[in-house]
Amino acid sequence: xxxxxxxxxxxxxxxxxxxxxxxxxxxxxxxxxxxxxxxxxxxxxxxxxxxxxxxxxxxxxxxxxxxxxxxxxxxxxxxxxxxxxxxxxxxxxxxxxxxxxxxxxxxxxxxxxxxxxxxxxxxxxxxxxxxxxxxxxxxxxxxxxxxxxxxxxxxxxxxxxxxxxxxxxxxxxxxxxxxxxxxxxxxxxxxxxxxxxxxxxxxxxxxxxxxxxxxxxxxxxxxxxxxxxxxxxxxxxxxxxx
Amino acid sequence: xxxxxxxxxxxxxxxxxxxxxxxxxxxxxxxxxxxxxxxxxxxxxxxxxxxxxxxxxxxxxxxxxxxxxxxxxxxxxxxxxxxxxxxxxxxxxxxxxxxxxxxxxxxxxxxxxxxxxxxxxxxxxxxxxxxxxxxxxxxxxxxxxxxxxxxxxxxxxxxxxxxxxxxxxxxxxxxxxxxxxxxxxxxxxxxxxxxxxxxxxxxxxxxxxxxxxxxxxxxxxxxxxxxxxxxxxxxxxxxxxxxxxxxx
Numbered sequence: 051x052x053x054x055x056x057x058x059x060x061x062x063x064x065x066x067x068x069x070x071x072x073x074x075x076x077x078x079x080x081x082x083x084x085x086x087x088x089x090x091x092x093x094x095x096x097x098x099x100x101x102x103x104x105x106x107x108x109x110x111x112x113x114x115x116x117x118x119x120x121x122x123x124x125x126x127x128x129x130x131x132x133x134x135x136x137x138x139x140x141x142x143x144x145x146x147x148x149x150x151x152x153x154x155x156x157x158x159x160x161x162x163x164x165x166x167x168x169x170x171x172x173x174x175x176x177x178x179x180x181x182x183x184x185x186x187x188x189x190x191x192x193x194x195x196x197x198x199x200x201x202x203x204x205x206x207x208x209x210x211x212x213x214x215x216x217x218x219x220x221x222x223x224x225x226x227x228x229x230x231x232x233x234x235x236x237x238x239x240x241x242x243x244x245x246x247x248x249x250x251x252x253x254x255x256x257x258x259x260x261x262x263x264x265x266x267x268x269x270x271x272x273x274x275x276x277x278x279x280x281x282x283x284x285x286x287x288x289x290x291x292x
Numbered sequence: 293x294x295x296x297x298x299x300x301x302x303x304x305x306x307x308x309x310x311x312x313x314x315x316x317x318x319x320x321x322x323x324x325x326x327x328x329x330x331x332x333x334x335x336x337x338x339x340x341x342x343x344x345x346x347x348x349x350x351x352x353x354x355x356x357x358x359x360x361x362x363x364x365x366x367x368x369x370x371x372x373x374x375x376x377x378x379x380x381x382x383x384x385x386x387x388x389x390x391x392x393x394x395x396x397x398x399x400x401x402x403x404x405x406x407x408x409x410x411x412x413x414x415x416x417x418x419x420x421x422x423x424x425x426x427x428x429x430x431x432x433x434x435x436x437x438x439x440x441x442x443x444x445x446x447x448x449x450x451x452x453x454x455x456x457x458x459x460x461x462x463x464x465x466x467x468x469x470x471x472x473x474x475x476x477x478x479x480x481x482x483x484x485x486x487x488x489x490x491x492x493x494x495x496x497x498x499x500x501x502x503x504x505x506x507x508x509x510x511x512x513x514x515x516x517x518x519x520x521x522x523x524x525x526x527x528x529x530x531x532x533x534x535x536x537x538x539x540x
Contacts, residue, residue, distance in 0.1 A: 058343060137477070137512070138470025141462040173469070177476030178519045196461055203342040203469070234345055234366070236359050236479045240493060243483020243519075253480055253519060279356070279483070279493070 062204040065089055079212050080109040083184075086205045087111050090198050092170070092186040097209060098130055099182040105130050108182065117164050118187060125156035129171035130183045139206075140171045141199075144191040167191045172206040174213060177239055179254045181213050218261060241275035248285045259285060294329070298440060301325045305447050314510035315471045316478065318451045319350035320501075322444055327352040329444075330437045332425040333405070336362050337448060338371050339413070339421035341472055342465070346371055346421065349475050354482075354497040361399050362424065369396035370410035371422040378419045380438075381410045385430040406430040409438075411445050415464065420449065474512040481515035488525040499528040 062085075069085040070077045083095035096115035098105035104123045110116045122128030129140035142150050145166055151158045161169065168188040174181040184206045186194075194202060238260070246256035260278075263285075264271040277283040305322065319337050326335035336351035336358070348362040365371040370381040370393070383389045384407050389397040400408060405426040413421040423445045425433070433441070452467050478500070485496040503523070504514045517523040 136470065137473040138466045138468075141466055143462065173473070175473060177473060177480045178516060179480075193462055199461065199465055200342055203465075233476075234341075234347060234363070236348070236363065236475075237356075239476050239479030240483035240486070243480040243485070244487040245483075246480075246519075247484050247487035 058200065058204050059207065062089075062201060063208055066208065077212070078109075079209055079216075082205060082209055082212065083109045083111050086184075086186060086202070090186060090194065090202055090205070091188075092194075093189050094187050096185045096187075097182055098185065099213075100134050100180065105134065105183060114165055114189075115185065115187060118161055118166055118169065118185065121160050121164065122157055125160065127154050128157040128161070129154070129169050130185050133171040133173045133183050134180060137173070137175075139173060139203075140169075141194070142169045142171075143193040145169060146191070165189055168193075170194060170202060172202060174206055174210040176210070176233060176257060177242075177253065179242075179257055181210055181254075184209050214258075214261070218258060218265070220265065235272045235275060237279045238271055238275040241278035244278050245285045249287050298329055301329060302443075302447070305451070314474075314512055315452060315467060316350060316474050317504070317511050319448060319471075320511065322448050322451075323350045323352040326423070326425060326441065326444060330425060330433065330441055331427075332409075332433075332437075333428045334358055334426040336424045337413075337421065338362060338365070338375075338424060339452075339468055339471060340375060340419070341468070346375060347472055347475065349421075349471050354494050356493055357399075357403055361396070361403065364396055364399055365424075367395065368393045370408050371424050374410035374412045374422045375419055378412050378414065380412065382432065383408050384432045387430070400426065404428055407433075409433050409441070411441050413445050413449050415449055420452070420464065420468070423448070474515075477512060477519065478515045481518045484518060485525055485528055489529055503528050 066077055066082050066085045069088065070081045073081060073084070075081055079097050083097055086092065086095040094110070094112040094115040096110040096119055097108045098119055099108045100106065105119055107116055107119050110119070119130065122131050129142055132140050144150060145158050145168065146162045166187045167190050170186045172184045174184060186202060241260060242253055242257045245260055246253050249256060249259060251259070260274060261271060264274045267274070274283065278285070305318070323335045323337055326332060334351070334353050337349050338346040339349050341347050346366055348359060351358065351362065362371070370383060374381045386397050386401055386406055386408060405428060407427040407430050409425040411423045412419045413423065423441060425441065452464065452471065481500060482493050482496040485491070485499055486493050489496065489499070491499070500514055500518065501511060503509075504511045514523060518525060518528070
């Protein structure tokens with residue numbers, strides 16, 4: 051069975067790598083945002099992280115993107131705010147539509163006034179672990195077509211991996227092909243929960259510990275997770291130096 | 293089949309489809325009702341993620357080996373076939389399915405299953421997932437059960453889209469992604485509870501679900517709150533002991 055999976059991720063990662071070469075820069079979330087604008091028929095891309103409880107711009111390809119983030123922080127509502135607190139994306143083809151204006155009565159009119167017409171906010175998360183939000187905006191209304199929508203989700207997954215790898219001080223290029231994140235294994239998430247309890251740390255830290263251990267021991271994350279879930283392995287607070 | 297119970301189920305499902313409903317709760321209820329109404333021994337609902345990989349969203353039973361059996365179907369099995377072809381896939385006697393799906397058959401047989409059905413979840417021309425039914429006895433699912441299964445699958449699809457479908461693709465993506473991530477949150481919460489209470493994953497899930505029902509909350513909300521620490525895991529313990537283990 052052909053996996054659209056890795057092939058689509060690999061293709062999108064190829065675009066980002068090409069862009070990085072063209073700009074003579076290493077692959078980064080900044081380059082990823084530039085590539086998304088070039089490939090997805092959107093006018094701008096913004097990557098926000100939320101270290102203080104509100105979205106903060108990590109990378110933005112244009113001033114409008116920065117403005118849209120600033121507006122959401124100012125009025126305390128908006129698609130990126132919703133996405134950060136919810137579980138799914140917010141895909142808004144027309145910010146001026148009554149449904150958008152009703153959903154974000156303060157943000158939507160201001161966003162339209164600032165020149166935005168459509169906004170697509172995608173979560174970068176692993177369950178309860180929130181890493182950031184990738185927002186794409188347009189100055190004309192309209193949905194992302196089916197192919198662009200699927201590609202945008204691939205961009206979001208790659209942004210998630212880049213940020214997680216960056217936090218772990220690792221190179222993402224190595225991990226694209228073999229899907230080392232193993233995010234589709236339920237045991238990886240169960241093990242994350244167990245390690246969070248064993249070390250008394252957050253889900254994000256527990257996941258980082260698991261990934262670091264898997265990297266150091268050169269074992270697949272799914273195998274290590276299976277050992278944790280079946281209680282063949284425990285994480286000990288004294289052994290773990292973050 | 294008990295037709296009164298069937299009617300009750302559809303009323304119950306329709307009642308769930310109101311504002312502010314939880315997709316995960318809804319699909320879990322649906323999986324439970326499949327077991328009850330279709331006289332099957334286990335049921336699971338799988339949805340395809342944006343990468344075309346089948347992910348388990350809800351099941352009548354959270355036994356780890358059963359979860360693996362669903363997951364295995366990304367490589368081979370009735371759900372993968374139903375998803376790829378858009379047609380129902382049935383095998384009335386798994387003893388003869390070894391050639392078709394060697395790994396799946398071995399794992400299913402080891403769990404005591406003798407027959408399997410997979411019904412695709414369709415939205416217009418698109419297949420978005422599948423309902424998987426397992427039985428301990430060999431034989432075909434009877435025609436009435438099959439019609440009911442198809443109707444339940446259609447209700448599940450409608451539930452996923454809720455009632456605000458203007459552009460189905462966007463809404464479907466929003467709902468699907470949210471459902472997939474909620475499922476991950478639940479797995480993380482299961483792990484946390486299993487370790488804190490020193491119980492297995494089944495019991496951890498039963499505790500989460502028991503608390504959800506007892507407090508009239510949503511499962512994904514309870515999972516989030518357990519992780520955030522706003523629901524104390526020891527409170528779950530009483531829920532765990534009160535909850536009867538689900539069938540099979």
